[in-house]
Amino acid sequence: MTKIKLCGNFRVEDADLLNKVQPDMAGIIFAPGQRRTVNLMTALKIRERLNDSIPLYGVFVNQNVMDMLTFFANGLIQGVQLHGEESELEVTLLRERNVPVIQVVKPQQAMLKTAANYVLLDNEFGSGKTFDWRIVPPKPLRQTPLMLAGGLTTDNLQDAINQVQPEWVDISSGDEVAGNKNLEKMRTLVDIVRQ
Numbered sequence: 001m002t003k004i005k006l007c008g009n010f011r012v013e014d015a016d017l018l019n020k021v022q023p024d025m026a027g028i029i030f031a032p033g034q035r036r037t038v039n040l041m042t043a044l045k046i047r048e049r050l051n052d053s054i055p056l057y058g059v060f061v062n063q064n065v066m067d068m069l070t071f072f073a074n075g076l077i078q079g080v081q082l083h084g085e086e087s088e089l090e091v092t093l094l095r096e097r098n099v100p101v102i103q104v105v106k107p108q109q110a111m112l113k114t115a116a117n118y119v120l121l122d123n124e125f126g127s128g129k130t131f132d133w134r135i136v137p138p139k140p141l142r143q144t145p146l147m148l149a150g151g152l153t154t155d156n157l158q159d160a161i162n163q164v165q166p167e168w169v170d171i172s173s174g175d176e177v178a179g180n181k182n183l184e185k186m187r188t189l190v191d192i193v194r195q
């Protein structure tokens with residue numbers, strides 16, 4: 001069964017919505033200057049309020065690995081999502097310290113072996129835009145569990161799963177209404193992957 005990550009949670013009360021719908025993973029944005037970027041205090045409050053059963057991943061774009069290791073060691077995050085041009089060396093460094101890693105790759109790299117736990121395909125970060133799913137290599141050719149992202153919504157999620165057969169889907173914009181996380185959208189998305 002495909003698993004679901006709900007990302008870009010930025011208000012403390014978003015933790016309550018996540019607890020209600022129980023996604024397999026949640027995400028917060030540490031990359032600076034994004035609409036959904038959280039500061040450390042908000043991140044701590046979200047982790048505190050979120051059920052222990054929901055792993056919280058931090059999204060970073062070309063940022064300091066030491067910060068990631070500190071956040072992980074302190075239990076603030078349970079894994080990292082590298083959403084920039086991070087090197088395989090950085091991935092290895094994190095993996096050597098047992099940090100689970102989601103690494104953004106280009107579609108053609110979805111077939112390469114990597115030290116990361118998951119490879120993630122996205123259009124642009126948190127843009128809410130889809131890309132042409134036909135360029136994704138078929139499942140038998142893929143070496144690492146695939147996380148599909150980019151403009152997934154309640155309208156196209158089922159098609160995306162049917163076409164790409166990803167192990168995971170990752171959604172940020174598609175569970176929002178007027179710029180805020182929305183319980184009904186979140187519930188519908190989770191129901192689609194679990195039906």
Ligand SMILES: O=C(O)c1ccccc1N[C@@H]1O[C@H](COP(=O)(O)O)[C@@H](O)[C@H]1O
Nearest residue numbers: 007008125126128149150151171172173
């Ligand atoms: O969600 C964000 O705002 C974000 C900011 C910077 C880097 C990554 C971000 N989110 C990730 O972007 C993709 C696609 O999101 P969307 O559903 O198209 O909005 C997803 O992997 C999020 O984790």
